[in-house]
Amino acid sequence: xxxxxxxxxxxxxxxxxxxxxxxxxxxxxxxxxxxxxxxxxxxxxxxxxxxxxxxxxxxxxxxxxxxxxxxxxxxxxxxxxxxxxxxxxxxxxxxxxxxxxxxxxxxxxxxxxx
Amino acid sequence: xxxxxxxxxxxxxxxxxxxxxxxxxxxxxxxxxxxxxxxxxxxxxxxxxxxxxxxxxxxxxxxxxxxxxxxxxxxxxxxxxxxxxxxxxxxxxxxxxxxxxxxxxxxxxxxxxxxxxx
Numbered sequence: 001x002x003x004x005x006x007x008x009x010x011x012x013x014x015x016x017x018x019x020x021x022x023x024x025x026x027x028x029x030x031x032x033x034x035x036x037x038x039x040x041x042x043x044x045x046x047x048x049x050x051x052x053x054x055x056x057x058x059x060x061x062x063x064x065x066x067x068x069x070x071x072x073x074x075x076x077x078x079x080x081x082x083x084x085x086x087x088x089x090x091x092x093x094x095x096x097x098x099x100x101x102x103x104x105x106x107x108x109x110x111x112x113x114x
Numbered sequence: 115x116x117x118x119x120x121x122x123x124x125x126x127x128x129x130x131x132x133x134x135x136x137x138x139x140x141x142x143x144x145x146x147x148x149x150x151x152x153x154x155x156x157x158x159x160x161x162x163x164x165x166x167x168x169x170x171x172x173x174x175x176x177x178x179x180x181x182x183x184x185x186x187x188x189x190x191x192x193x194x195x196x197x198x199x200x201x202x203x204x205x206x207x208x209x210x211x212x213x214x215x216x217x218x219x220x221x222x223x224x225x226x227x228x229x230x231x232x
Contacts, residue, residue, distance in 0.1 A: 059219075088157060090157075103220055104161060105151075105158055
């Protein structure tokens with residue numbers, strides 16, 4: 001069966017520091033991968049998605065970036081964090097090239113920028 | 115543009131009550147999918163159901179049921195005989211196809227926080 005991992009689970013970082021969040025998927029090949037952010041309260045905002053290694057599409061311009069160095073690895077990064085980057089970051093995957101498939105989410109990383 | 119509206123921000127019920135969570139969507143696509151996800155306090159989103167636009171049959175899974183009505187662009191979710199473990203934030207979502215690259219995008223509603231009190 002497929003599983004999705006995210007780490008770290010929680011993170012407290014000062015403003016201006018770098019960020020690296022990692023997401024890995026097991027049990028499937030060539031998945032579509034997604035990064036979402038959920039700000040305080042609710043509402044999920046799609047940040048990036050990837051259909052393959054090295055292929056990244058950005059939904060919202062910001063100081064975050066994403067990379068996919070391996071088929072089942074998706075990394076969210078920032079060179080300098082802002083206070084507004086605080087939130088709950090969720091990684092998700094879906095079956096490649098299958099229309100309208102559900103996305104499966106990881107456990108999330110709670111980021112607090114101070 | 116595609117949009118999902120969950121007008122109920124928060125709902126509070128007493129255990130064993132039935133509760134319906136509303137979801138209204140907007141889309142120009144003739145082919146689309148609707149989803150419900152549950153987010154318990156732990157934070158992880160749990161997939162509950164997917165429904166395609168050509169299938170308007172209601173679905174029941176245990177205490178959960180879903181009512182899809184294209185005429186009113188609604189996809190409502192009912193929990194029968196609610197339990198404390200049902201307490202969570204529930205999200206309705208609509209698929210929006212990205213024809214470039216073969217990926218799909220989910221458009222989420224803002225969620226409804228359900229609290230079931232003992």
